[in-house]
Amino acid sequence: MISREQRTPFSEWWWTVDKLLLAAIIVLMLGGVILSLAASPPVATRIGLDPFHFFNRHVLFLLPSFIVLIAVSFLSPRQIRRSALIVFAISIALIVATLLLGPEVKGSRRWITILGLNIQASESAKPAFVVLAAWLFSESARRPEMPATSMAVTLLIMLVSLLVMEPDFGQTMLILMVWGAVFFIAGMRIVWVMGLAGLAAGGLFAAYLFVPHVAGRIKRFMNPASGDTYQVDTAMEAFSNGGWFGLGPGEGIAKRSLPDSHTDFVFAVGAEEFGIILCLALLLLFAFIVIRTLSRAYSSEDLFSRFAASGLAILFGIQAAINMAVNLQLIPAKGMTLPFISYGGSSMISLAYGVGMMLALTRLRPRVEMESIGDATAAPTYA
Template identity: 55%
Template sequence: MMSRADRTPLTDWWWTVDRGLLAGLGALMVAGLVFLMGGGPPVAERIGLPTFYFLNRQALYLAPTILLIVAVSFLSLRQVRRLALGTWLVGVALCVLAGKFGPEIKGAHRWIQFGSFGLQPSEFVKPAFVVVAAWAFSEGAQRRDMPGGFLAVLLLPVTIVPLILQPDFGQTMLITIVWCALFFVAGLHWFWVAGLGAGGLLGVFMAYTFLHHVRERISRFLNRDSGDSFQEFWSRESFRSGSWFGTGPGEGVAKRHLPDAHTDFIFSVTGEEFGVIVCLCLVALF
């Protein structure tokens, strides 16, 4: 047992770390492996890979991931901010390179390829952006000599422009929404909240009007007769088939039709095989 009287880095970490958060992360990792056992095999077999290829790869990457999580949790707040700033700078630079030189996958250039290893820089930009933007807002509120608010505003276009050029509108919307939430928490007046909301609606309208890709997605979701609604149909069908309690592990049918059952549509596969109740518990855990 570790005593509170002991003053070592390990005991300090144990008595100050958010153990509930660590437990939640551990539960999500285990759940991810369980759900991937259902969604991964059909995709692997479809493209000629071993049945549990994606499951084995997920388990393999979990080991260094856990080590990284624990290592970062030992850092001080100053060290976390510095790490986030460095990660954000490198991530944005890689997003620019991906947009210009990355391979085209499903009509977008979002990946950096190192031999057989692929990396999506935006996945590293997201958490780093949250920390850096919050840091800028905080410094602006505490120090009059620090243009934190201006820097926080500048961070948004610098981050999302490379994503728009890839194009990656999903990540762009996510980062923008998170930035608006940080702006609100930092003490934004309700007048500016309304202005940001109106600006967001205007952005969606402009994207719908001038970007064919966005217009097609929205139209197909709202009206299945407006075009190919194959993915939307099977995604809904998976939840309809699973109902509250699911069809049972491995018994799903929709995963054999959905194109990315092991990634983009893993939640649909979970809904069919484990049921809506398990999906709601998963959302609650997040």
């Protein structure tokens, strides 16, 4: 048993970290292992690999991801800001390298191979960007004379421009939504809300006019007869086949023909084998993680911790919502992983980094430890 009297870094972490939030994240990770085992063997077999190729790699990526998650949760808010700056700078450099040197796949350049590892740098850029934007908004609130909001807009334009050049419009829309949400939490004026909504709508319309694959996805969503909707149709059949309690582990039919059953459509595979009950459980688990983090964030008197934890929770929640909505044919198809459930090394490690920062920012700390609050005699609060 760990005593409260101990003053080791681990004991301080143990008594300040949100254990319910940590437990929910661990349950989600274990659920990802089970669903990867259910969904990935048919995909590996179809392309001539060992049946457990993707499952083994999923577990292999899970181990360093969990280490990253725990290690980052030990950091202080100041260390989180510094790490985010470093990670963001490296990610931007890798995105530029990807645009210049990365292979073109289906008209996009999103991956670069380094030391035998395929890296999608936009994944690591997302949580780091959210933290930097939150820091700039908090500085703008504390020091109005500082052009922090303009700097946040500049960072947004830089990242979005690079993502559009790949092109990756799904990640672009995700970044815009999260940035707008953090800006709103920071006290954005209504004119900014209208302006951002107008820009987003204009950007989507421009993509529809000038980017063929974006137009194709929207047309297929609006009128399924206008193109190939095999994957989303098969996913919907999986939900229908599974019913409330599923066909049973290993009995799924859709995964035998779904090309992306282990990534974009793992949610549908889970629905077919384990039923809608599992889908509702996953939905509640994601909702709990987001709401719990937002609740802890709003208990913080440190603006940076409040904005950053809220932004990371919203990023996590919107990404999960997009994946599930695509599986249910509620929005046009978009390649977006389901956090800790879908296969993908870059995504999993980046999610672990973001969730680790969520845990760190929602730890219970005395105000004396918080850089932006100087009252050392105050009672403990969330930071």
